[in-house]
Amino acid sequence: MIELENVSYTYGDGELLSDVSLQLQPGSFHFLTGPSGAGKTTLLKLCYGALLATSGRMTAFEQDIARLDRDQMALLRRRIGVVHQDCRFLDHMTLAENVALPLMVSGKGENAQKEDLLELLNWVGLGTRLDALPPELSGGERQRAALARAVILSPDVVLADEPTGNVDWEMSQRLLRLLVELNKMGKTVLIATHDLSLIRAAKSQVQARVLRISQRQIQLAGADL
Amino acid sequence: MNKGTIRSMLVRDKRADRVVPPSGYTAQLTLFVSGAMAFLAVFALALSLASGRLADRWASELAGAATLRINAPAEQLSAQTEAALTVLAQTPGVASARALTAEEQVTLLSPWFGPDLPLDTLPIPQLIEIIEGEPGLDTAGLRLRLGAEVPGAVLDDHSRWREPLVEAANSLRRLGWVSILLIGGATAAMITLAANASLAANAQIIEVLRLVGARDRFIASAFVRRFTYRAFFGALVGVLFGMTGVLLLPEASVEGGFLTGLGFQGVGWLLPALIPLLGAAVAFLATWTAAVRKLKELS
16 A cells, blocks of 8 residues: 655755665554654655655555656545644634545535534544634644544545644543544554554554664564553 | 636635635735736826827828918919919829918918918918829929929928827837836736745645645635736726726817827727736736746745
8 A cells, every 4th residue: 555665765964764664554553653853754754745765665556656746646645644743734724624624625525525524523522613723722622633634535544643742641542542443444544653652552452563763774663562 | 727727716716715814915915016007007008099099190181181382472372373273183193182261371370370360461371282182192293393383382291290290109109008018017027926925925834735635726726816806806996096097187189189188989998998807817827827836846
């Protein structure tokens, strides 16, 4: 589904990732962990084409990401839902409008939008906050709204960058349950996090593969987690 | 860009238009610039059309006429006038020729000497009006014959001062059109600047849109629609003010000469209606070009 083969990424004079290989199979669940600055966000960005590898080959849905034109890249991003650490909302638009943004940009019909939107916001527990503006939302609400926006187009892959970074333990468990539910619906999930307790908590709910980035390389994490 | 693309970019989509925050100084700048430029364009158009009318009138009215002046002592004036009329009657290319009456000559001189000119006491030359016909007047041949038969006759075919006047009027007409082109160019430049400023100010919004799968066309459309409509409404207001100004100009009169004929005539009144449409087209192209370039820069 998404495959990185011997990918390196250099920014300025420093190499952030070196000869990294990764395969995200359909329906799989992955955690990506490692210390801050290890390159987790960079790896996620490579997966959805926000960054292009300095060397190596990256494919998504059997397409070479480096060869996609701008329109093809936009279509690729509709198949990959991303939950950003800072959520990235448009502050002048309501929660409902922000969550519906992927539907709007992909030209889906208005009726389909309303139905999908209400169902989705109820699923993440924000059905009563439709008209709230992003600055009015709590950290947990923002993360759940970001997750709703990431999945509203029913993407094949969901990438989450530190989704529990700004929320309390209870809320992080709630978010984790939503991501596990998505995986059970057949979605491929990759969560970048430095929160090991979240990974431990997930082990009882889902069969997850844990990858660790260390010294610019990616490796399968051991039983120490 | 095909017709469907242009239509989809211009048809209002309230939800998609909400993507870009509605306020900002670029909105006021676009409205003001397009309004001011449309106001100026109305006057440039009026100037160009009036100059064109003037050039055409001077060219047509004066090209088919000539004047023969008889300078002779008072006792010979009548005889030489008769001789000249006889010569003209026999000349090919002269459709008609007639001596101006004393009243007509007084009328011609009255702007300089007043209406109570005692013509009979002054040594005024006799003027003969010649209207040209087919196959055209051979002025050189006529001058030779008049020189032999009517020694006091001086033929003036008006070309000496007609051509510079027509050329001046045509230059004014060209100047008007050049002004309109410059106004269009300046409008495009200002709207490009405003669009670039707006795109730069909204770079984070553009980034979010790209992350959720928006194509360049969707993002550009949100800006193009906004600037096109602003330019259209700004130009509409500018044209209304400009037309009011033209309406308030004095009407054409003989006394006022060229300066009082600067308005529109007939279907010419409809031409300013095209200015808002042209302004919108200029804004559309300028914003589209700026957006496509900026989106590539931001990627």
